[in-house]
Amino acid sequence: MATKNATKLKFDNLVKGYKDAFPFYQVLDPSGKVVDRGLEPNMSDEQLTELMRRLVWARTYDRRVTLLNRQGALGNYAPGGGQEASQVASQYALGEGDFFAGTYRDLVPLIMHGLPVEKAFLWYKGHMDGNNYPEDLHAYSPQVIVGGHITHAMGVALGMKKRNKKNVVLSLNGDGATSQGDFYEGINFAGVYEVPYIAVVQNNGYGISVPVEQQTQAETLAQKAVAAGIPGIQVDGMDPLAMYAVVSYAREHALAGKGPVLIEALTYRFGPHTMSDDPTRYRSEEELTDWERKDPLHRMRKYLGDKGLWNEEKENEVVEACTEEIKQAVAAIGQADKQKISDFLKNMYEVSPQNIQEQIAEYEAKEMTDHE
Template sequence: MEKILARFDVPYLQVLNEKGETDKKLMPKFSKDAIMKMYEVMVLTRTADDVMLKLQREGRMGTYAPARGQEASQVGSTLALRGEDWLFPLYRDIGSMIIKGMPLSLILRYFRGDERGMCVPRNVNMFPTIITVAGQCPHAVGAAMAAKIRSDKIAVMCSFGDGASSKGDFYEAANFAGVFHSPVVFLCQNNQYAISVPRSSQSAAETIAQKAIAFGFPGVQVDGNDVFAVYKASLEAVERARAGKGPTLVECFTYRMGDHTTSDDASRYRSREEVSEWVKKDPVARLEKYMVSENVMTGKEMKEIAASTLNEVEKAVKEAESAPKQDAGDIFRFMYAEMPKRLQSQRDYLKRFEGDINGKR
């Protein structure tokens, strides 16, 4: 006997195309203010990104992972969350962190090497950003499982990259999430590269979204440079989670326009032609085209937003740079409520060199 046991679909969603035109049937209901807010945070993310790159080149910032090109994926997804929902971000997620309420000055401090920058304020339901690729996936699912046990009607969003989708941490987390029907949204920002490894070498699967099927929950691929589509798919996933219907994988098909980090040179592994094809799909420019044609905002208002966001970023930079110098012991302080002996001795060892660290000797 031979028969087909199951068939699966992997949907794709685009609402706003490269010309700035929307599919009216799919367009979510947004007020003019909501669209303006979306745009403002996307511009703030891009401005902060540009400023941080310059600061790094001037020696005023540590290694930084730019978000340029991924603003729609970050802003559209996190906007679907409420205050009580949790976000587990990755290092590149400044747009998501801003939306979740993380003060920009703290984000800047973190990338300046100040551990206190990731001491997330109590009223912000976000875990500190994690550098270990995919390490946030089990944490996020654990939090979602806990929420379910406590009957908290919340959703947890786990943000990660295409490279992270090849890690065991992701598979283990996704498996648990499926089995325990956890209220989690796996938000994969497929920016086409994991440092120099292209998506084609990352996985033989046609989409990352389809990986969800193996774990027993739905996956959808969205145009990650279309803030409306990202929002729509993320909101559906978040509402499914809150309603007790389990996890969803949302793959945002996007592009990292800049280098992987300030220590990378992307021109060594990808062509100018490839980058310029993606520049045509720029998420910020696309939203601008829409806003102008739909009379949501004028060019003059856009210029005002550019000036006010630059102002906001400069204020945050001043705040970050004028923070009191950190104690060398701080890198240990935020790890455990009670510091284990092993860490105490490492801290004491480091403290002996503190003068050197702060340039006092």
């Protein structure tokens, strides 16, 4: 039976109407025109040119690796074309010693964080050496489990705080990660302990083939930060300058001891979820065309072209350099040692239990015989 006060309880509108409560930031509109001078980052000509170089490198990498996948030279690939601003500009805003944690789609920013291209290609092929990082590379290997690295990234940030390190942790996540328990646990814990953590949610509209509106009733993904008591904002994820600006500000916020920030980047992947996916089954050609008009490279070409900082010749130089790097990496992975079962077993534990030691000995003997 309804209580006599039921008329005072108006549930219908309690979860609606919050979209305008979360600020949306943009510096460059799709035509490359500056629409917010106050947010425009104070970058030198050299920094702007370097950011553009990285964006072009990323697009070239995406196209070349897509071809390598189709040729059977590499394993399954998750294209990143279209998401260069949310990936590359976010990583570019980091400082020396900052930590990076990305997904299987974020190999390019990981490479720009210090991972050799050869290592990235070995990872695509499932080779153990693709996860063998030097100690001075402050990053996790790409996470395939959706949302699985968020708690790990938060843990690194907590360690930084306890050691009084003046660094932050940046994680790149997809929109699907916000539907996972790890996401809520990670941002809640990060908020409680006010750790220096920046969570960039790359909302490209789909979790594989599931549109965001079928993943959540929330009007924004940024508002999910409210439950954790941390700031949540939206940014044009196709705008490199806006991404660089908001991540830079979030970094300053975190380094000041004010805790984590959740950034929802509204972006789009031009290609399929992975090379085994057919996006034409769940999205229209008109939708793709509309997003292609918002291409981050188009915006930056116009913006830098007007400043006299970029031209076709410079872009071609980057394309040629990236193509050569990829060619060399492909040749290098062809020389990688063949993987052995005994090595897989050795990597399972720091100190192998007796049964694993016995299996290692068994396989080593077999491998020796096969080699002879």
